Amino acid sequence: MSVDVVGRPAVRPDQVTLGVLISRFGCWDAGWSVPTSSAVTQARKRLGRRVFAEVFARVCGPVAGEAGPTARMGALGTARGSFLRGWRLLAIDGFEVDLPDSEENAAGFGYAGSGGNRSAYPKARVVALAECGTHAFVAAEIDAYSVGEKTLAQRLYPRLRGDELLTADRGFYSWQAWDIAASSGAALLWRAPTQLDLPVVRVLPDGTHLTVLIRPTVRGARRERLLTAARAGADLTDIATVPDAFDKQGLPVVHLARVVEYAVPDRAGNGTGEVITLLSTVVNPGDARADELAAAYHERWEEETGNDQLKTHLGPGRVLRSRLPDLVHQEIWAYLIVHHAINALTAAASAAADLDPDRISFTKVLRLIRRTATGTADIPPSGLD
Incomplete structure (x- = not known):
């Protein structure tokens, strides 16, 4: 390869001809070049x-098929x-995500x-909602480290369905x-804090x-009246019968919940003999049977798998690249x-093969996608349908 007087690689005549032909066919702009990092x-x-x-928010919705009485194993996702x-x-x-120290x-x-x-x-x-069966995140909130998980979570609860x-x-x-999560209309299944009465x-x-x-x-005599009304079978959602x-704003100060308590008999380590207490709006x-609710709660750990997929395998490693807050949010x-x-791709592939998505390796899917995506990485998006 020859070099011109300013040290740049010289352009051969055949390259010019090829560029003109590609431009003429409308599949490439010969004047376009890959943007520099600073331009990006x-x-x-x-x-x-x-x-x-x-x-x-617009494209990352539910992946695991349609919910409803007919939802079953073997349908998409x-x-x-x-x-x-x-x-x-x-x-x-x-x-949490580590950021450049700017x-x-x-x-x-x-x-x-x-x-x-x-x-x-x-x-x-980052706090996110994820589908347990597919690990797909369907809603998320990003903020400073000083903003606690509970605060970010309360921004997500109104988005429940x-x-x-x-x-x-x-x-x-x-x-x-x-209260916020229950008002969304979604069903809840949360583990209760140890000291909760x-x-x-x-x-x-x-x-x-x-x-x-x-x-x-709400304490004292009013609390006792609410307990008495609940034990008598009163409808706690009827302000006329249980004011x-x-x-004063007409908002509820009490919620009826179902308590499911159980222990895991073959559990080893510090959790041996521990009683797990769940709260649910499914009264x-x-x-839903008690054993179904207990099994459903333990599916919660599937989001940990999703977090690991994003941070360890998909992510860049220990620290992001962006040195400005707006760019951090983008990244x-x-x-x-x-x-x-x-x-979503894994769920579709697993449904076609009648497999659980957990049986398909995330890292193998990621490597396959990376291999197939590199061939079009430098194609400009302008002019494409």
């Missing part, structure tokens, strides 16, 4: 942080852990710890969180029992979108 960064700055979040009766099983969890990221996201014990890198906090059942660890429980309202035939979750500010169940045993949303696309 400048374009990303102009784009801002909201576009990728909107793309995720309806693998083990996808549905309980007519509800789509979701889990909520959070994870002044802008430090100001926008902050560090874990403080003083001499602070983390080496700024951290972003009536055909979904949300599982959550005990760290997410508070009366306010339960759960008075027995009525023992059900399957050994579970009903309890009432009362707003912490104590509502505040009728005919809608995290981009990973969430790509992760969703991969799991």
Whole structure:
């Protein structure tokens, strides 16, 4: 290869001819070249942080088929852990992302710890809703490390749907969180904190029992009246018959919930003999048996697999690349979108082969996609249908 007087590779005549022919056929612009890294960064700055979040909201919906009474194993993505009766099983969890140690990221996201014990890198906090059966994230919130998981989770609860059942660890429980999530119309199945007072309202035939979750500010005689009304079988959602169940704004101060308690007999380690207490809005045993609810709760751990897929295998490794907060948001949303696309593809492939998506390796699918995508990586998007 020859070099011109300014040190750039000289263009051969056959390259010029090839470029003219490609342009003439309309499949390539010979004047286009791959943008430099700085040009891409400048374009990303102009784009801002909201576009990728909107793309995720528009395209990253449920993957595991349709919920409803007919949802069954073997339909698209309806693998083990996808549905309980007519509800789509979701889990909520959070994870942290290390960011480049720039002044802008430090100001926008902050560090874990403080003083001499602070983390080496700024951290972003992400809380997401994921399908248990497919690991696909269907909603997420991104913010500074100082913003707690409970705060981010409360932004997600209003997005729940009536055909979904949300599982959550005990760290997410508070009366306010339960109230917001329950008002969405979705079913809930959360582990109860150890010290939570759960008075027995009525023992059900399957050994579970009903309890009432009362707003912490409601105490004394009013609390006792609510307990008495619940034990008498009053409809706590009827303000006419139980006015104590509502505040001055007409909002409920009490929720009826079902308590499922069990232990895992073959569990080893520190959890041996531990009683697991679950709270659920599914108060009728005919809608879901106690053993079904217990099994559904343990599907919550599938989101941990999704977090690992995104951070360890799909992600760039230990630290993101973006040195500005807006670009950090873009990068995290981009990973969430790509992760969703991969799991949607896996769910479709597993349905075609009548397999559980868990039987298909995420890393192998990722390598296959990367091999097939590199051939078109430098094609400009303009002019393409």
